[in-house]
Amino acid sequence: xxxxxxxxxxxxxxxxxxxxxxxxxxxxxxxxxxxxxxxxxxxxxxxxxxxxxxxxxxxxxxxxxxxxxxxxxxxxxxxxxxxxxxxxxxxxxxxxxxxxxxxxxxxxxxxxxxxxxxxxxxxxxxxxxxxxxxxxxxxxxxxxxxxxxxxxxxxxxxxxxxxxxxxxxxxxxxxxxxxxxxxxxxxxxxxxxxxxxxxxxxxxxxxxxxxxxxxxxxxxxxxxxxxxxxxxxxxxxxxxxxxxxxxxxxxxxxxxxxx
Numbered sequence: 001x002x003x004x005x006x007x008x009x010x011x012x013x014x015x016x017x018x019x020x021x022x023x024x025x026x027x028x029x030x031x032x033x034x035x036x037x038x039x040x041x042x043x044x045x046x047x048x049x050x051x052x053x054x055x056x057x058x059x060x061x062x063x064x065x066x067x068x069x070x071x072x073x074x075x076x077x078x079x080x081x082x083x084x085x086x087x088x089x090x091x092x093x094x095x096x097x098x099x100x101x102x103x104x105x106x107x108x109x110x111x112x113x114x115x116x117x118x119x120x121x122x123x124x125x126x127x128x129x130x131x132x133x134x135x136x137x138x139x140x141x142x143x144x145x146x147x148x149x150x151x152x153x154x155x156x157x158x159x160x161x162x163x164x165x166x167x168x169x170x171x172x173x174x175x176x177x178x179x180x181x182x183x184x185x186x187x188x189x190x191x192x193x194x195x196x197x198x199x200x201x202x203x204x205x206x207x208x209x210x211x212x213x214x215x216x217x218x219x220x221x222x223x224x225x226x227x228x229x230x231x232x233x234x235x236x237x238x239x240x241x242x243x244x245x246x247x248x249x250x251x252x253x254x255x256x257x258x259x
C-alpha cells in the first residue's frame with residue numbers, strides 16, 4: 001500500500017508507505033492522503049493525527065514520472081491535477097484534529113508542503129530539506145502559501161531560487177520545523193507533544209488555527225489556490241518545465257546550465 005492509516009485509540013497514524021520510491025507521491029497517493037485526513041478528522045475517538053513515513057526518508061516529493069506525464073497534458077488537465085494537491089494541503093492545514101509531522105531523512109519538493117501545512121513538525125537532526133523545483137524549471141507553487149507562512153517571504157525568495165539543501169538545524173532556524181532532535185529521540189519527542197495536545201481542549205484546539213489565520217492574515221483563500229494551481233499548470237507544460245524534467249529523468253544537465 002502507498003499509505004497506511006491506523007487508529008491507535010486517541011491517535012491516527014497516517015504513514016507514507018512507499019519506501020522503495022523514497023515515499024514520492026503521485027495522484028493516487030494524493031487522493032489516498034486526502035481521504036485519510038478527512039476520515040481521521042471525522043473519527044470521534046481521534047484526538048491527534050500523526051503524519052510519518054516508512055523507511056529512511058520522509059518523502060522525495062512528487063514522483064517525477066507522474067510530473068512528466070502531467071506535463072504532457074493540457075492546461076485544464078494540469079490545473080485540475082494541481083488543485084487536487086492544493087486540496088491535500090488544505091485537508092492537512094484545516095484538519096479537524098491537530099496534525100504532527102514526524103520527519104526523517106530527505107524531505108524534498110512537495111514534501112515541504114506536507115510538513116508546513118501540519119500544525120507541528122519535528123525532525124531528526126540528520127534530516128535534509130530542499131525546495132528543489134527550480135532545478136526542474138518549475139516552482140513550488142501549490143505549497144508556497146504554507147512554506148512562505150512557515151519560513152517568511154525573505155527566506156522563501158532565497159530558497160525558492162537557489163534550491164539549496166537545508167540541513168535540520170537550519171530548518172529549525174527558518175521555522176520549517178519546530179524541533180530538531182537526535183534520531184533516537186524522535187519518537188519520544190513526538191510522544192511528548194501528543195501528551196501535551198491531549199491535555200488541551202479539543203474544541204479550543206480546532207479553533208486555534210482560525211485564530212492564528214485571523215491574527216496574521218495568512219489564510220489560504222480561493223484566489224490564492226487558483227493562482228498557484230494556474231502557475232504550476234503553466235510551468236509544467238512550458239519549455240523550461242519540459243526541459244528540466246526531461247533532463248533529470250535522462251540524467252543530463254538541462255540546457256540552461258553552461259557546462
